[in-house]
Amino acid sequence: GMTLSKICCIGAGYVGGPTCTIIADKCQDVTVTVTDLSQDRINQWNSDNLPIYEPGLDEIVRRRRNKNLFFSTDVKKAIIEAELIFICVNTPTKNYGLGKGRAADLKYVESAARMIAEVANQSKIVVEKSTVPVKAAESISNILKANHRTGVQYQVLSNPEFLAEGTAVSDLLHPDRVLIGGDQTSEGREAVESLCWIYQHWVPKEKIITMNTWSSELSKLAANAFLAQRISSINAMSAICEMTGADVTEVAHAVGTDTRIGNKFLKASVGFGGSCFQKDVLNMVYLCECLNLPEVADYWQQVININEYQKRRFANRIIECLFNTVTNKKIAIFGFSFKKDTGDTRESAAIYVCKYLMDEGANIRIYDPKVTEKKVFSELTNPLLCEDPDRVKELATTYRDPYEAADGTHALVICTEWDQFTTLDYSRIYEKMLKPAFIFDGRLILDHEGLMKIGFQVVTIGKKLHRSNVHRPFSTASQS
Ligand code: NAI
CATH class of the missing domain: 3.40.50.720 (NAD(P)-binding Rossmann-like Domain)
Structure with missing residues (x-):
């Protein structure tokens, strides 16, 4: 019936x-x-x-x-x-x-x-x-x-x-x-x-689309592949921007006002996370391989490769800006969930940023409004990612308060775009940090000009900020 x-x-x-x-x-x-x-x-x-x-x-x-x-x-x-x-x-x-x-x-x-x-x-x-x-x-x-x-x-x-x-x-x-x-x-x-x-x-009835079963199954994979592809596309642009002086936010705006392209999902960042995008794109890559369509498989695989590259690139930039060494340095990580308004940490970019920094011996101090300490450690000690859980316990600490997490650190890294990070008292944070105090904005959510006025060295994705480039003592090539 x-x-x-x-x-x-x-x-x-x-x-x-x-x-x-x-x-x-x-x-x-x-x-x-x-x-x-x-x-x-x-x-x-x-x-x-x-x-x-x-x-x-x-x-x-x-x-x-x-x-x-x-x-x-x-x-x-x-x-x-x-x-x-x-x-x-x-x-x-x-x-x-x-x-x-x-x-x-x-x-x-x-x-x-x-x-x-x-x-x-x-x-x-x-x-x-x-x-x-x-x-x-x-x-x-x-x-x-x-x-x-x-x-x-x-x-x-x-x-x-x-x-x-x-x-x-x-x-x-x-x-x-x-x-x-x-x-x-x-x-x-x-x-x-x-x-x-x-x-x-x-x-409404017109929003309910019926079709054959295979089209429906493939449509879900296709939709997630297209969404992930947009993020990898703008993130690929962000790498060009950082090398040239173009600003990825401006480029995204200019591109997104074309109604054929649209302005949503064009925000550059440290990379996408979550339980779905990577899994579903990989699922499609595998499907293509099984169907003997290697060119199509390679095309979608590249969406994943750019995302890996982006996470690694961001972590490398942090290390490079901190004078090429983060060993024993204290670094505050703001945000551990894969995006704002969720406590879900599956495949969160923050996990990889933390891992890369800990590989270099950094002390990381994690604050997230919705992620429990237990979840943070279960992600960071996941055997697929981590060989030495004891070392993670030595190097990583979680905090219930952002100001405490930032106290005495060399750098603050934004990994998740939680709204509350935009309204923190950054002057207060600055006072308690070691100098030069760095902020790495992996989500492009902060007021960079304002932070630079306070005295921060600000580094972000897809944009060269003039004063932050002053501190590059080990790079010999002329910067601008
Ligand atoms: P989840 O891991 O949060 O939930 C799955 C639940 O199924 C678990 O609680 C597990 O204990 C339970 N379960 C597994 N086998 C069972 C069995 N035989 N009998 C009873 N319970 C069993 O997964 P999530 O995130 O809800 O995803 C579910 C599916 O929906 C996945 O295929 C995912 O790709 C898809 N999806 C997820 C979205 C998301 O935002 N998380 C969005 C759209 C689709």
Whole structure:
């Protein structure tokens, strides 16, 4: 039928939690159960301290929880009761075996599909919301069909999620579009209609786009690849700007006013982070290699390469400006999350900046308004990145207060664009720093002229600031 009364979600993370919360709020006639294997995560969703931070989310969870929104570890029961099941599990980059470092690891998606097949005793609509390679829906469908009980039928839909962390609630409430891919059969179309019915509670009909399953799956990878590509493009420009005296902010403005290009997502920075961009571009690179399209694979791989280059380049610039050595120097790191308004640190550029500085023996003092000490250390001691966790514990310290973090440091490095960093009392910070006091603005958010008036040596991305270039005692080439 077209209407639904019970749905569930497998995976209570950054996508499953917020998405189902909004559905529960907008479809109060539907019972929504969000499940996860992690008891810890579910306990947090049922507490006053949600496992993720998203502006506006707490209030909506509080309003619907235990009315028509439930969080539970009983995945099987939720599957049995639901007519429609969202799969929102993680799909990280594989770190072993075939496709290591590039392919998406579908083991969690597969185990969710197997669990559905094992327990379902009625027909289900299974919605793949996790980001997956093209044709994953077909694999899910194969698993379901090969294990189905008599009389139980499945329709598998692709419904990729486009929310961005930090703005998840408003993205979910006012999506640019909702994408639904399904089989071009009458059963397929009926399943698509049922999912449309959910979204039509609040999304205008013309914003709900339906298409074939493979197009829908590829569109999500394509959208993230285009977004990441814009950042790598402007970051590539920033390197040219630093060498020439052009200003990347001015270039971005001039380029972005062309309506064919548009002005969003053209901000130069220390590089993109987050759990998605790198993973999804690598996923596409691997897909191209498997399809024997090496030129296309190389094209997208370069988006990742420029991002690596940008992070490394920024760290090298810090070291170079600090007279080519940061050994035993104290450096404050402002911001550790991968962007503002989230506590998520996955693939954050700050991790790499910290690592490169610690490789040179720097003492780093980290302040972030939303990231816990535990999370900072688990990122910095991640075995894929770090050989000596004891050394990290020696070199890195976290602070709850930005002024304390900056006290007695040689340099301050902005890694995340948190709004509060623009309103700190930089005169007060300057007084307590060693001189010359350096600020490295990796996000282009500070008032550079104002900081230079206070006395700071200011170094930023994509721009030469005249006075900051005075302190280059070891560079012999004439600078300007
Ligand atoms: P996450 O890691 O925050 O959440 C995934 C959750 O699934 C975890 O809590 C895990 O315990 C749970 N899980 C794994 N296997 C399970 C199973 N068999 N049964 C029950 N629970 C299970 O991941 P996140 O960030 O929510 O991402 C999920 C998917 O959505 C990924 O494919 C990602 O690429 C995609 N996506 C993520 C966006 C983001 O901003 N984080 C945006 C758009 C898409």
